[in-house]
Amino acid sequence: MTTTETTPAVAPPVAAPGRRRSTSTARGERPLRLVVVTTIIVAILTLVAWPIVAALLGSLHDWNPLNDTYRWVGLANYRRLFADPVFWTSSVNTVVFMTGAIIGRVVLGMALAYAVYSRLTRTKTLFRTLFYLPTVTPLVAVAYVWRLMYNPQFGAVNSFLGLDVNWLYDSRFALPAVMVMTIWKDFGFAVILYLAGLYALPADVLEAADVDGAGAWARFRQVIWPMLRPTTLFVVVTSIIGYLQAFVQVFVLTAGGPGDATSLISYLIYQQAFENYNFGYASAAAFVLFIGTAVLTMLWYRAQTGPLRGKAH
Structure with missing residues (x-):
């Protein structure tokens, strides 16, 4: 008797449902x-x-x-640009404006952020809101309000300080006046960033500094400020890019005057392009400003991150 052996059918492999869904997704x-x-x-x-x-x-x-x-x-436009004394005056004004505005923004932003971060300060949310309000206010509106405040006859600045200064039409005070307005407009952004950095500091490091008997100033200078270096790097880099292109505050407050006292490169570009319709010369100035912005940003970034890389290696 012959027995026929039957081989059982083997079912084809079934793909995992999860894999099929991920592939289709x-x-x-x-x-x-x-x-x-x-x-x-x-x-x-x-x-x-x-x-x-x-x-x-x-x-x-x-x-x-x-x-x-x-x-x-x-x-030819570049040769004319570099031979133009107005361009060099505007370049110096731009560097002075940028440097002063950045220093004021960083110092004021860090000081107010540390004050809000302090245990002695209550209603922290209220202060954060008040400090950030100028940042979200349109720059044109802020500039017009400050223009009224700088008015030599009825302005709030002279009334508050008890002075008789024509802030926007005196070459000695016009550029500092624009810088003060810019710092007031932008310091709130630095406050918020520094507050975020302060709240992100590791608690064990701060406790170790307290255990070692570090005073308030030594604690800030040797522990807190070095750990906020990435935040400062971001604030300064964004400020360099923004302040090298500053235009609205100069346009509203002084229109580049008196004389060329507040003429920045961005305002020079505007004058050449939209008042004199010399777009070739304005394009040359704009490209030089672009290269300058890139170089300054790169130099500051490398100056701040170079030592950190060295320590990491």
Whole structure:
């Protein structure tokens, strides 16, 4: 008697449900990712890369859109720019304005943040709100209010200080007056950042400083301030980028005057482009400002992160 052996059928392997769902989800996300990445690339090319290329090309031409002039002149605009005493005056004013505004913003922001962080301060939320309000207020509105406050006849500044100074029309005080307004407008941003940094400090390090008998000043100078270095780096870098391009406060308060006392590079670009319609010269100044901003930002970043890298290695 012959017995027929039957081989049992083997069921095909079934993929794990989780893996199948993740694969299908990944396939469904690919078109969305492609759209998002493409949109970002197009936005960067349109809003960042193309203006830089247009400014570079425009700086090499005699460019006046009113009479439809776009004639190649090579580096003539740059030679004229570097020989222009107004450009060098504006450059010095820009560096002085940037330096003073950054120092004021960092010092005032850190001091007020540390005061709010202190255990002696109550109603911390109220102070955070009050300090941040100027930051979210439109710059044009703030500039017009400060213009009234600086008025030599009925302004609040002279009334409060008991002085008789024409702040915006005296070459000795015009640029410092613009700097004070800018610091008041922007210090709240630094306060919020420094508060975030203070609340993120490791408690064990601060407790160790207290155990070692460090006083309040030694605790701040040797422990807190070095640990807030990344926050300071961010505040200073963003301030460099912003203050090198400052324009609205000068336009509203002084219009670059008296004389060239408050003329910044950004205001010089505005005058050449939209008052004199010399877009080639303005493009050369804008490209020089772009290079200067990049160089200063890189130098400050390397100066602040270089020692940290050395210690890490």
